[in-house]
Amino acid sequence: MIIENHKDLREHNSFGVSAKCSTFVTLESEEDIEVYLHSPSEHFVLGGGSNVLFTQDVQGTIVNVALDHIEEVKRTEDHVWLTVGAGMNWHNFVMHCIAQGYGGLENLSLIPGTVGASPIQNIGAYGVEIMDLISEVVAYRVSDAKPQTFSNGACEFSYRDSIFKNRLKGQYLISHVTFKLTTNHHQINTSYEPLAKAIAEQNVANPSIKQISDAVIQIRQSKLPDPAVLxxxxxxxxxxxxxxxxxxxxxxxxxxxxxxxxxxxxxxxxxxxxxxxxxxxxxxxxxxxxxxxxxxxxxxxxxxxxxxxxxxxxxxxxxxxxxxxxxxxxxxxxx
Ligand SMILES: Cc1cc2nc3c(=O)[nH]c(=O)nc-3n(C[C@H](O)[C@H](O)[C@H](O)COP(=O)(O)OP(=O)(O)OC[C@H]3O[C@@H](n4cnc5c(N)ncnc54)[C@H](O)[C@@H]3O)c2cc1C
CATH class of the missing domain: 3.90.78.10 (UDP-N-acetylenolpyruvoylglucosamine reductase, C-terminal domain)
Structure with a gap:
């Protein structure tokens, strides 16, 4: 566990606004999570800070879950289940899956942030929502430091929403997310018009997950401002x-x-x-x-x-x- 005092959060939010917090706690293991939650302070959990706006200094503690391993937990003929630490960078995880030939996440390439935040607002882009690929979420209850497994159904996902953003807001700290991905017979999704157009322009009849990911990255880079610049x-x-x-x-x-x-x-x-x-x-x-x-x-x-x-x-x-x-x-x- 790393504890820092009086930290400026400018580098920790994609708006790049300045705000100070009294304490910034980085939790690097499940043991750290349990130790921290046995005497938690008033806190806010921060991932990559790409979906937050700090309008004032934070009086309490900022908690960052930094677990970032990927573990294969199950495999069948056509699918693989990966359990991933909440602190893993989202796009790096997507790139890892594409390199391994695992399908499902390609339309969600280049979304800023962390794996742990992906279920919070049920991230989505280019015709795909993460609720279609999450098998379960492990989250620690802040009130008693107990880990709990939420099945996909228990996450109550809907458009840019989940139980963690809604009914249980602030009550859980997500440590891991398990994804079910395809190893064969990938479900290529080009329902989003500009993506279908980009693929058609390449004259590719049966695009691979890598080609879809590349096209998504290209469209995103041409359309959205890079937070590192603006x-x-x-x-x-x-x-x-x-x-x-x-x-x-x-x-x-x-x-x-x-x-x-x-x-x-x-x-x-x-x-x-x-x-x-x-x-x-x-x-x-x-x-x-x-x-x-x-x-x-x-x-x-x-x-x-x-x-x-x-x-x-x-x-x-x-x-x-x-x-x-x-x-x-x-x-x-x-x-
Ligand atoms: C340029 C740009 C493009 C984007 N495009 C998209 C897009 O296409 N689709 C989309 O859905 N979103 C998009 N976003 C929004 C953002 O990338 C996602 O919401 C992302 O999931 C946020 O991840 P984060 O780690 O930065 O979360 P943060 O901003 O740090 O946190 C977001 C919320 O999740 C909570 N949280 C984070 N980690 C945990 C944890 N471990 N346990 C419990 N709670 C936690 C926080 O408390 C907060 O409420 C975009 C953002 C930017 C800057």
Whole structure:
């Protein structure tokens, strides 16, 4: 266990905003987790910091789970089960799987962050959500330091949500995630239009998982700002899910609005379009801004504070409510 005092978190969040914490604890083993949880302080668990916005200094402790091993726990003719430490870098894990010929994660290449955070908001991109590949999650209950295994069903996954972000928020510390991946007969998913287009342009009839991953990386690099260059946390807001009835009403006034069916009664709307219609793309307030190509991505041009970025997000929320009657939800965890 490593304990550091009065640490600046600027290097530990992809917005690159400054915030101090009293204590930063790095847990390097299961034993460390148990020892720490036997007398825990008021804390916040931080992975790679790519889905958080610090709006002020953290009075308590920041806890980082640094376990980063990969263990094969089961294998059948077509599948392999890998148990991975929460602190493992997500993209490095995806690259490891592709190098081994394990399929499933290729569409989720280049998402910043750690393996331990992947179930929290059920990360997803390019037509795939991690809920389709997680077999179980091991998490320690903060109140009594007991490890508990959550089956996929027990994680209560839904769009950018899980039991850990919702009902049990802050009550568990994830130590491991087990993934079920394919070793043969990979389920190649090109349902996301720009990905299908990129693959078609390469004239590849049956793309490999490596080709899919390469295409995803290329699209992401061309579209999304690199946090190392321009501080951001990816999509700041979730795409809202509203009733088909409400969507029809809005569409009657804004025929260009696209919607994607969730079930018979609900549709998902692109939050980026709603924000863009309110004229936010490229807006800048000091060093806090809305990305010039992406209305959904709030950015730190240098020395913005977390509070300034938060206040900008609040203005965006209000304008979308006024124009469309829809209250967007933040995807980013505000602290
Ligand atoms: C450029 C960019 C692009 C992105 N693209 C996508 C995308 O395509 N799809 C997508 O879904 N997300 C995307 N994100 C968001 C982000 O990458 C994911 O949410 C990622 O899973 C966050 O991982 P992290 O380790 O940085 O988590 P953090 O930001 O550190 O934490 C996120 C939440 O998880 C909790 N947490 C983290 N680790 C643990 C643990 N071990 N135990 C308990 N709780 C924990 C934290 O308390 C916090 O509530 C993007 C972000 C950026 C910056």
């Amino acid at each position: 501080g951001n946390a990816g999509s700041f807001f979730k795409n809202p899910i509203i009733s088909t009835e409400q969507a029809s009403l809005i569409k009657s006034e804004y025929p260009a609005l696209k919607s994607y069916p969730v079930d018979d009664d609900y549709v998902k709307l692109p939050a980026a379009w709603l924000i863009d219609q309110c004229g936010w793309k490229g807006t800048r307030r000091g060093d806090a801004g809305v990305h010039e190509k992406h209305a959904l991505v709030l950015v730190n041009y240098g020395r913005a504070t977390g509070l300034e970025i938060y206040e900008l997000s609040e203005e965006i929320l209000q304008s979308v409510v006024s124009k469309f009657g829809i209250r967007l939800e933040r995807e980013v965890n505000v602290i």
